[in-house]
Amino acid sequence: MASQVTFIGAGNMASAIFGGMIEGGYPATAITATSPSDEHLAPLRQRYGIRTETDNTKAVANADVVVLAVKPQIMRDVCAAMRDAIQARKPLIVSVAAGLGADTLETWLGGELAVIRCMPNTPSLVGAGASGLYANSRVSDAQRQLATGLLEAVGLVEWVDEESLLEAVTAISGSGPAYFFLFFEALEAAGVRLGLPAASARRLALQTAYGAARMAQQSDKDPATLKQNVMSPGGTTERAIHSFEAAELRRIVEEATEACAARAREMARELGQ
Numbered sequence: 001m002a003s004q005v006t007f008i009g010a011g012n013m014a015s016a017i018f019g020g021m022i023e024g025g026y027p028a029t030a031i032t033a034t035s036p037s038d039e040h041l042a043p044l045r046q047r048y049g050i051r052t053e054t055d056n057t058k059a060v061a062n063a064d065v066v067v068l069a070v071k072p073q074i075m076r077d078v079c080a081a082m083r084d085a086i087q088a089r090k091p092l093i094v095s096v097a098a099g100l101g102a103d104t105l106e107t108w109l110g111g112e113l114a115v116i117r118c119m120p121n122t123p124s125l126v127g128a129g130a131s132g133l134y135a136n137s138r139v140s141d142a143q144r145q146l147a148t149g150l151l152e153a154v155g156l157v158e159w160v161d162e163e164s165l166l167e168a169v170t171a172i173s174g175s176g177p178a179y180f181f182l183f184f185e186a187l188e189a190a191g192v193r194l195g196l197p198a199a200s201a202r203r204l205a206l207q208t209a210y211g212a213a214r215m216a217q218q219s220d221k222d223p224a225t226l227k228q229n230v231m232s233p234g235g236t237t238e239r240a241i242h243s244f245e246a247a248e249l250r251r252i253v254e255e256a257t258e259a260c261a262a263r264a265r266e267m268a269r270e271l272g273q
């Protein structure tokens, strides 16, 4: 029988994960999602056929896995209110919150709990997510496999051995979709500037990104070689790539990802860890 999975919070990230799980064949009736307002939950019930609950305590009573998916800033209060119910059941805790340590969450929930920290991303919604996972010492092999199975239903899973590496995962894949969306915006705008209709520029930009990612995943050649293969000597791509290099695209990417990881550390400090 499928494990009972309760999502505390039913926003962008939670719905991306449970939407992807259901798409991948996970039974919707084994999934519960919570939110303070039923107005927010009603369309999710209708769309996905999941169970919903406005009371977090009730929602964790029969859970095998509790996924913490509220904003980090309210997590302490949300955990405190569920503490007794969690201690009565001792489910596997999976947190997707940026910047909150496994030890902190375990303490807020009353101690002695198996906690997995997960840094997912929103393309989970279309089964193409990427998640970094870290387990505390109480997590059993079976629980690791369970979490791997749940998240592999929505994409790639990478385990890290050190919790601090989740900051790097956040900087690459957790926040990463937004970097590519920014690039799509810029490429579409550039296409329009060059005379293409906006809709056409968007289709071309997105298909090119999709094709390049698929090709890079399937090829035994590294991205540098694939790039070189597009760059005919003295041709058009060479000019564009030289323009990116002259504008120090690599340094821009390095600075943005460093800022992202630094913000994850800063959030941890702000949240009192």
Ligand SMILES: NC(=O)C1=CN([C@@H]2O[C@H](COP(=O)(O)OP(=O)(O)OC[C@H]3O[C@@H](n4cnc5c(N)ncnc54)[C@H](O)[C@@H]3O)[C@@H](O)[C@H]2O)C=CC1
Binding pocket: 008, 009, 010, 011, 012, 013, 014, 034, 035, 036, 037, 040, 056, 069, 070, 071, 072, 074, 078, 096, 097, 098, 119, 120, 121, 122, 174, 175
């Ligand atoms: N959006 C993203 O791309 C990613 C988000 N995350 C993490 O996921 C978590 C959630 O982020 P989003 O889904 O983007 O936020 P969101 O604002 O879309 O969702 C938060 C949800 O929590 C619900 N909520 C508020 N108070 C609650 C309470 N007391 N009990 C139960 N539910 C409550 C809200 O109704 C809302 O549905 C954050 O901790 C964030 O760090 C992690 C990776 C990627």
Ligand SMILES: O=C(O)[C@@H]1CCC=N1
Binding pocket: 098, 170, 174, 175
């Ligand atoms: O921006 C954020 O804080 C969250 C965590 C990673 C992606 N979104």
